[in-house]
Amino acid sequence: MFRRMLLSTTAAAFLALMPFAASAQDAPAQGGDIVVTYKDDITTLDPAIGYDWVNWSMIKSLFSRLVDYEPGTAKIVPSLAESFTVAPDGLTYEFKLRKGVKFSNGREVVASDVKYSIERAVNPKTQGPGAGFFGAIAGFDDVTGGKSETLSGIETPDDGTVIFKLSRPDATFLHVLAINFASIVPKEAVEAAAGDFGKKPVGSGTFILKDWTIGQQLVFERNKDYFVKDMPHIDSFKVEVGQEPLVALLRLQKGEVDIAGDGIPPAKFLEIKNSPEGAQMIVDGEQLHTGYVTLNTKVKPFDDVKVRQAVNMAINKERITRILNGRATAATQPLPRLMPGYDKAFTGYAYDVERAKALLAEAGYADGFETVLYATNTDPQPRIAQAIQQDLAAIGIKAEIRALAQGNVIAAGGTEGEAPMIWSGGMAWIADFPDPSNFYGPILGCAGAVQGGWNWSWYCNEDLDKRATAADAMSDPAQVAERQAVWGKIFTDIMADAPWVPVINERRVVAKSARMGGPDNIYIDPTRVINYDAIFVKP
Amino acid sequence: MLSVLAKRLVQSALILFGVAAITFVLLYALPADPARMLAGRSATAQTVANIRHELGLDQPLLVQFMHYIGGLVQGDLGRSYAQKTEVIALIFARLPATLTLMAAGILIEVIIGVTLGTLAALNRGRFIDRAVMTTAFVGVSAPQFVVALLLLYVFAATLGWFPMSGYGTLAHVVLPAATLGILGAGWYARMVRSAVVDVLNQDYVRTARAKGLSQRRIILRHVLPNAVLPIIAMIGIDIGQFMGGVVVVEAVYGWPGIGQLAWQAIQQVDIPIIMGVTLTSALAIIIGNLVADFLAPVIDPRIRSN
Numbered sequence: 001m002f003r004r005m006l007l008s009t010t011a012a013a014f015l016a017l018m019p020f021a022a023s024a025q026d027a028p029a030q031g032g033d034i035v036v037t038y039k040d041d042i043t044t045l046d047p048a049i050g051y052d053w054v055n056w057s058m059i060k061s062l063f064s065r066l067v068d069y070e071p072g073t074a075k076i077v078p079s080l081a082e083s084f085t086v087a088p089d090g091l092t093y094e095f096k097l098r099k100g101v102k103f104s105n106g107r108e109v110v111a112s113d114v115k116y117s118i119e120r121a122v123n124p125k126t127q128g129p130g131a132g133f134f135g136a137i138a139g140f141d142d143v144t145g146g147k148s149e150t151l152s153g154i155e156t157p158d159d160g161t162v163i164f165k166l167s168r169p170d171a172t173f174l175h176v177l178a179i180n181f182a183s184i185v186p187k188e189a190v191e192a193a194a195g196d197f198g199k200k201p202v203g204s205g206t207f208i209l210k211d212w213t214i215g216q217q218l219v220f221e222r223n224k225d226y227f228v229k230d231m232p233h234i235d236s237f238k239v240e241v242g243q244e245p246l247v248a249l250l251r252l253q254k255g256e257v258d259i260a261g262d263g264i265p266p267a268k269f270l271e272i273k274n275s276p277e278g279a280q281m282i283v284d285g286e287q288l289h290t291g292y293v294t295l296n297t298k299v300k301p302f303d304d305v306k307v308r309q310a311v312n313m314a315i316n317k318e319r320i321t322r323i324l325n326g327r328a329t330a331a332t333q334p335l336p337r338l339m340p341g342y343d344k345a346f347t348g349y350a351y352d353v354e355r356a357k358a359l360l361a362e363a364g365y366a367d368g369f370e371t372v373l374y375a376t377n378t379d380p381q382p383r384i385a386q387a388i389q390q391d392l393a394a395i396g397i398k399a400e401i402r403a404l405a406q407g408n409v410i411a412a413g414g415t416e417g418e419a420p421m422i423w424s425g426g427m428a429w430i431a432d433f434p435d436p437s438n439f440y441g442p443i444l445g446c447a448g449a450v451q452g453g454w455n456w457s458w459y460c461n462e463d464l465d466k467r468a469t470a471a472d473a474m475s476d477p478a479q480v481a482e483r484q485a486v487w488g489k490i491f492t493d494i495m496a497d498a499p500w501v502p503v504i505n506e507r508r509v510v511a512k513s514a515r516m517g518g519p520d521n522i523y524i525d526p527t528r529v530i531n532y533d534a535i536f537v538k539p
Numbered sequence: 540m541l542s543v544l545a546k547r548l549v550q551s552a553l554i555l556f557g558v559a560a561i562t563f564v565l566l567y568a569l570p571a572d573p574a575r576m577l578a579g580r581s582a583t584a585q586t587v588a589n590i591r592h593e594l595g596l597d598q599p600l601l602v603q604f605m606h607y608i609g610g611l612v613q614g615d616l617g618r619s620y621a622q623k624t625e626v627i628a629l630i631f632a633r634l635p636a637t638l639t640l641m642a643a644g645i646l647i648e649v650i651i652g653v654t655l656g657t658l659a660a661l662n663r664g665r666f667i668d669r670a671v672m673t674t675a676f677v678g679v680s681a682p683q684f685v686v687a688l689l690l691l692y693v694f695a696a697t698l699g700w701f702p703m704s705g706y707g708t709l710a711h712v713v714l715p716a717a718t719l720g721i722l723g724a725g726w727y728a729r730m731v732r733s734a735v736v737d738v739l740n741q742d743y744v745r746t747a748r749a750k751g752l753s754q755r756r757i758i759l760r761h762v763l764p765n766a767v768l769p770i771i772a773m774i775g776i777d778i779g780q781f782m783g784g785v786v787v788v789e790a791v792y793g794w795p796g797i798g799q800l801a802w803q804a805i806q807q808v809d810i811p812i813i814m815g816v817t818l819t820s821a822l823a824i825i826i827g828n829l830v831a832d833f834l835a836p837v838i839d840p841r842i843r844s845n
Contacts, residue, residue: 039790041803043621051579124589127623132583144585196624214632215795216706242793243704246688250696251703407571407808414575432581442581452572452587454580 028518032537033236034258036530037243037251041215044198047183048121048128053430053529054261056180058220058239061232061532063183063203066095066114066162067174071534072521074340074434076174080109080184080204081162090169090475095162101227103186104208111156113184119143119151120190121181130181133432136170171475171483175433178527206232206533215242220532233536249511252281258516258537259523259530263509266380269325272511283510284327285524288431290336290439291328292424293373293388293501294413294456299420302371306363308498311421312349313356314395315501320384327509331502334439334491338526341436341488348495348502356395368396374412374419376426377403385423413456422456428506434526436487440468444494459499464490547832551825558821559611559814563604566810572596573620573808594620607814616818617811619804626815629800636706637796640719640788641781643712645774647720652727653770657758659728660735671728678725687718687791704793715792719785723777730773734766741765768839775831779824783816 044050047059068079078084081095101109122131122143131144138153153165166173176182189202201209204227207220218239222232240257248260249268264272264282272278295302295311302308317330332348335341360366373392375385382403392399399421404412406427412419431438442448446465448455467490474483495502508524515538516523522534574591582590591597595606610617616626659671694714695703701714738744739762747757786798797816804812836842 041799043803043807044623046623049623124593127577127590127593129577129579129582129586129590131586131589132581135583144589146589195618198623213795214629215636215799240705240793242789242795242799244790244793247691247704247791247793250692254696254703256703405571406806407573407576408569410575411570411572414572427580429580438581442583447583450584452575452584 028233028534028536029539030230030233030536032234032515033238034234034516034535034537035238035240035256036259036261037240037248037257038261039241039243039245039248041241042218042239045201045209046198047180047185047201047203048117048126048130049198050180051129057525057528057530057532058218059180059183059201060528061205061207061220062201062209063180063185063205064101064109064227065178065180065182065184067178069178069525069527071531072519072525074338074526076178080114086475086477088476090171090473091166093164093166093173095164097160097162098227099160101204102225103189103202103204104223105186105189105202107186107188109184109186109204110159111162112159113186114162115151115154115156116187117184118154118182119149120185122151123149128181130179133176133179133181136166136168136173136176138165138167140167169473169475171472172433172435172437173475175435175438179433207237210236217241232533234532237532252511252513255513258513260511261530264511266325269327269509273325277514280514281511283512283520283523284507285510285520286336286338286505286526287508287524287529288336288338288434288526289428289506289508290331290334290502291428291504291506292331292334293503294419294422294424295499295501296417296420296456296458297499298417298458301363301365301369302420304363305497306359307365309349310356310359310363310395311392311397312495312498312501313352313359314397315388315391315503316351317503318351319391320387320504323380323383323387324504324506328504328506331505333495334444334500334502335436335488336431336439336505339431339434339436339439341484341491343488343492346492346495349498353394360395360397365396368398370398370400371420372402373399373421373423374402374404374409375423376406376409378406378426381423381425384425388423410454414452414454416451416458419456423503424456436484436491437468437472440487440490444499457499459494459497461494461497464494544833547829551829554825555818555821556608559608559818560604562814562817563607564600566813567600567603569808571808573810576808577620611818616815619812620809621804621807622809626811629812630797630815630819633795633797633800636794637782637798639712640715640785640794640796641778643716644719644723644781644785645777647716648723648727648777649770649774651720651724653731653763655724656728656731657735657763659732660739661758663736668732672732675725675728678722678728681722683718683722683785683787684791686722687715687788690714690718691791706793706795711792715788715794718788718792727770727773730769731766734769735762738762738765764838768835771831771834771838772828775827776824778827779820782823783820 038054040054042055045055045059045062047063050059064080066081067076069075070077080098080101082098084093084095086093097111103109118134120126121128122134124144124146134140137151139151142148143151155163186202190197193200199212206223206226208223210221211219219236221236245262245265248257249264251257252260273282295308297303321328321330333343333346373385373389375381385401389399389401409422410427413422429439429443442454444455444459445468446460449458449460471483471486510523512523517536517538518534522531525531574587574594574596578587578590595603618625619629655671659668662668691703691714695701701710705711744761747761786802789796789798800812801816
């Protein structure tokens with residue numbers, strides 16, 4: 001994949017392929033205005049700030065980035081960049097910008113916009129959650145530490161060239177340039193918005209925000225000047241917010257709505273799935289998600305690996321997939337099945353109550369023990385926590401459930417010695433980009449095992465950390481397969497220490513009307529959920 | 540009169556300050572960390588610390604509170620943590636929808652409540668009385684979610700008389716207001732009943748009867764005007780409740796009111812919005828009560844002479 005990317009000098013060749021790649025059977029038609037609903041209001045469309053799965057796909061389409069993903073896949077292709085080269089040492093990336101691309105305010109996109117946009121995402125004043133992704137760029141520490149406003153590692157020799165100098169090789173760097181935080185924004189529009197760019201976004205993506213009535217709706221219109229011909233396909237999409245999923249579904253059935261973004265409420269799922277027209281409505285796709293139980297290695301008795309292994313064997317994962325109406329698959333390892341590096345042959349810990357009891361007895365807890373299981377308080381998470389509670393009771397562990405608001409669970413997880421077990425449902429890890437390293441650092445690495453961190457097992461294995469660092473330094477495209485294998489091994493080796501119980505890989509469900517065309521993987525795109533660029537209305 | 544008004548205004552300002560102080564302390568006492576919530580999962584410790592610093596959350600609580608009050612007296616409610624937009628703009632954007640639903644909801648509550656309450660009082664102890672009181676009881680205890688969905692299913696999804704969701708026309712307001720009106724009318728019915736029963740026992744009603752006035756005239760001229768005071772007081776309280784948002788009804792009908800804003804802000808630990816909504820609601824209760832108190836002597840001469 002990387003090799004082909006480097007060889008590609010003309011992005012057009014790739015981009016011309018995109019519509020066909022998106023849909024092999026039915027060619028996408030142009031035109032159509034669609035309605036999309038969500039329960040939650042859209043918080044912000046500022047690409048340096050927006051970081052939830054609802055605004056993620058909208059920001060993707062409002063802005064462009066140097067590189068992007070081919071719709072429905074994890075394959076990186078040039079976008080705003082026409083071509084790029086990577087130095088053999090993996091420390092210098094040079095991008096040539098496509099000429100004549102304009103922001104929706106009419107000004108041409110130039111190299112200094114790229115520099116400004118990345119510096120803005122890193123600058124502490126922006127309060128952006130994604131600053132850390134750019135950690136490999138030279139000068140990062142000075143900006144994030146408040147010593148400088150500019151990144152010394154980004155150079156713009158002329159309007160059409162951007163050069164990135166890295167302080168360490170980073171095999172994920174192209175992914176970093178493809179995530180929303182690396183979107184290119186015009187400085188004058190950011191300044192004109194006076195702190196509220198999130199409500200007045202200006203970009204160079206496939207769509208333009210035409211109207212935003214706070215609390216009610218947002219109207220996105222196609223960018224007629226978008227630099228790829230016949231992209232996007234639909235003329236506009238209207239996002240109606242504050243829509244209860246049950247009502248959205250009723251409206252979808254009546255033809256008032258084209259995409260119910262929150263999917264189908266659990267209570268209605270089987271009814272819809274088993275109805276004749278229902279099967280057409282449901283898009284049920286895999287995402288880069290793993291739901292897990294963290295076992296806090298700093299809290300007794302989970303400091304004992306035997307206890308952690310016993311818990312791994314005690315949980316009946318199949319039953320939990322049934323609570324989710326089958327919209328999930330039992331997990332064996334931290335990596336989700338779609339992720340490069342996933343080890344199909346690895347079986348993990350099989351469900352075995354007797355062996356679990358025996359292990360507990362070996363660890364000196366033949367009579368079990370009492371502990372606390374944290375979970376978020378929105379359906380179905382408390383029900384899943386109860387299933388886990390029952391499974392634990394079967395081997396003698398009495399777990400008290402603490403079902404709290406998400407913020408309180410996150411706070412407990414990030415406080416040393418506080419939460420013995422956490423069911424991650426509702427807060428579970430969904431990859432920022434399709435690379436296995438994204439499943440390590442913050443949630444299983446030593447860097448995350450700090451106050452306020454997201455490594456709720458407080459697991460820190462310095463040997464694995466070294467292997468992870470080495471794997472991310474393998475930025476030579478020739479080493480892609482080797483690197484993935486190294487990463488895969490890291491995640492299966494982690495399971496010997498069993499800091500987590502990997503429980504399920506949950507699929508995402510989106511409901512769409514019969515007139516919407518295109519394959520399922522552009523409605524549940526692994527890198528952006530709904531791919532507004534690629535979806536179309538059937539003629 | 541003016542000195543009473545001035546006194547009440549000072550009292551109101553103190554109450555608002557108290558509400559602000561208590562809410563502020565409670566919100567910051569929560570274990571949830573707004574900076575951590577904003578930073579999301581992948582953020583490094585440095586990013587979280589930077590966000591905390593930019594939001595001023597690393598300062599002592601008292602400094603933060605003084606800063607907030609300093610803004611408040613200038614009408615500045617700060618910016619939303621998650622949205623970065625001015626809180627005041629977010630609240631104003633939702634005010635028309637909230638006020639519309641409030642007016643329509645209270646109107647339906649009062650119409651149904653007063654009619655049923657009077658009917659029950661006039662038929663005290665008889666079947667109608669018991670039927671009305673049972674209905675009122677069911678009304679005040681029925682879950683909003685169920686009634687809202689039921690009305691939506693019957694009148695919007697099946698019969699198609701009203702739109703299922705949204706805001707903007709008179710047709711949009713009917714179902715949400717009806718849900719709130721039907722459920723809230725029970726309170727009014729019970730109160731009107733007891734007020735009317737009281738008045739019916741008064742000497743002047745007996746005198747009116749003795750004079751041979753028609754039943755209609757007795758009720759409209761002598762009974763209801765004397766029973767109206769508690770209703771005014773109750774509307775004052777209701778206004779505050781509606782201003783705090785009616786989360787469930789707003790959610791079912793996709794009504795862009797303050798409740799939705801508050802609900803999402805609570806999920807995101809977006810403290811400036813939660814503060815803003817709480818203060819707006821408190822302000823509405825204070826104003827509602829002030830107006831009710833000043834209306835009372837206008838309506839009832841007996842209070843005026845006191």
